[in-house]
Amino acid sequence: MRIVVPPGALVMLVGPAGSGKTTFARRHFRETEVVSSDRCRALVSDDESDMSVSGRAFQLFFEILRHRLELGRVAVADSTAVTARARAELRSLARRCGAPVVAVAFDVPLEVCLARDMVRARRVGREVIERQVELMRQALERIPAEGYDAWYVLDERAQEEAEVEVRRSPRRQAASSPAVREVARNTGGEVHGMTIRKVGVVGCGLMGSGIAETCARQGYEVVVREVNDELLERGLRRVQQSMARAVERGKLPPEERDAAWARIRGTVRMDDLRDCDLVIEAAVERMDVKKEIWRELDRICPERTLFCSNTSSLSITEQASVTRRGDRFCGLHFFNPVPVMKLVELVRGLQTSEETLDTCRRFAESLGKTVVVAKDYPGFIVNLLLVPFLLDAVRALEKGLATKEDIDTAVRLGLNHPMGPFELLDFVGIDTTYYIAEAMFQEFKDPRYAPPVLLKQMTLAGHHGRKTGRGFYEYRQ
Missing domain, CATH: 3.40.50.300 (P-loop containing nucleotide triphosphate hydrolases)
Known part of the structure; x- marks a missing residue:
């Protein structure tokens, strides 16, 4: 050999x-x-x-x-x-x-x-x-x-x-900064690449804070933006608590936690993402909100900046349509909790270039993630299969088929799932699941994706699951 x-x-x-x-x-x-x-x-x-x-x-x-x-x-x-x-x-x-x-x-x-x-x-x-x-x-x-x-x-x-x-290369000087990341590919003798030094994250909720933490722990400089100081403080506190747990469990040395925390900067100004090389949007799962974010960022960020949406179901092509960089736009769907879950869905929009796809794949792999590639189709891979299952569980509860506890127990023990559907709904976010289902129903017009009345009511009542302290179950804050 x-x-x-x-x-x-x-x-x-x-x-x-x-x-x-x-x-x-x-x-x-x-x-x-x-x-x-x-x-x-x-x-x-x-x-x-x-x-x-x-x-x-x-x-x-x-x-x-x-x-x-x-x-x-x-x-x-x-x-x-x-x-x-x-x-x-x-x-x-x-x-x-x-x-x-x-x-x-x-x-x-x-x-x-x-x-x-x-x-x-x-x-x-x-x-x-x-x-x-x-x-x-x-x-x-x-x-x-x-x-x-x-x-x-x-x-x-x-x-x-x-x-x-x-094959040994001649000596060369080290990069000017240890945070420099060269992501490149070779095409026809010419090297086309993208240097990722600084990552912007829009939103510091469950997903945004997890993405910010994961990037910072892997050495990237991170700027995370929220709409107000209260939400920003809450999100940054979530990052600190997550890394503290990692230290307690022996998963993260204290000095690495301190170094990662020093790489994160919070802001309420979108303009502070101006010099980022890659921006990941992790806002609420509503197309109107995402489009407004992308319009503003497209005006602010230089042409070289790559845009990635963490959407779990909404069209990448439609989001990119409000920008002037459809070729430098893709989906990068992380899973909760981001520092733990290994999967990332990389979603190719209609205009996404091969270079953008390759760069974002290498970026996700640099975070220790396993990447699967999906086309721009509602729900991509995971939610296309998961959402009907969760909605059927809610409908079964509405019909009085069984209690939520018994349905969860049946799925855990009968299907060998780590969580039952109602535990999972609380974990993912009832509001998030509602918005995903509504978007997929609007695309497919398939009754399987129509959100049950109970799901809508709980979303309107603010019973969103673990993050609000109450969903199908109650949680101590």
Whole structure:
């Protein structure tokens, strides 16, 4: 097997302990190109087996990789990377640095890994390796769809016979700012690209605050705009609380939380989004509101700024029609809670250019998201399928078929859903679901999408679910 490593690439070695990653790295790459998590533990504590310093060691691990990639140098990440989260973090780092990503997966039987572990000075142990091998089976299924520039799977024989061609680039200066993100593609020998440094977010509600947090945590400068100071303060407080929970659960180091918070600036002035490279609209799900936002932003923002709507159902083409940049306009539909949910629907409007689509795909992937592409059709993928299900549940409740509790229990246990339909409605927002259903009904004229009377009444009464403290269930604020 011949493995080609492009200039300035991140090479991600994926495999359990004892699978041969480190031996492979030493054989085919320069010592300075290999960044090992074990080595980083040793540098921090003088003991590579000291797991108590893993947090600090991985900070160092990522910092070294980042500096090499920003300088255009090949960087080999030698860690297990058998979890989807670990691979997503490495891909996100590479995308932020504008580097290609090559995954090399080591498919080695459990017995071989255990045998190799037995002769190591520092044993990992059977229990850990068994768990890693099971995660590796899942990784082998997922890697082809995770968005690598190239990926390879090596068994024992392939490890011995593999030829690795490393195409090294000449030294270059680092980008002037660590926040610079180069998102580019090569077409006909010319590079057409878009530099994403600053992201604007319109709306700081549940979705807008989550989008702002996610962008800031991945190193982007963020300006988030709300219509008044009260709503802005509430949204920014939501960001702080979300990151505080992430720190408490060990998902986010305190210093990274502080750095992310420093990248976020709130405003009530639309004009403050003037110098953003990309603007994401996350306002209420009403076409008239969105069009007015886009009209104003189109006057304010320079021609280069990309526009993305977080709409979950409304036409991208219709929104773009009030601007002069239909080719630089697309849908970027995140899911709640944004810092946790991995999916993003990338929606192509009638005029959306390939360059815009490619740039926004890479941007979403740099946030650690999995991207699916949909055409501009009401509801896109998820809501086209989900909304009739939720509306049918409300109609069943209206008819007195069963209590909301029993319907939720039946769906959770009978269909193995994590939430019942009424729990999900409260979580998504009853008003949001109402507006989505109304828009889809106007498009289709299909009774399946007509909002039930109860849904409309609850929207008008302000019973919108978790965000207002009351929906189908009641919640403590």
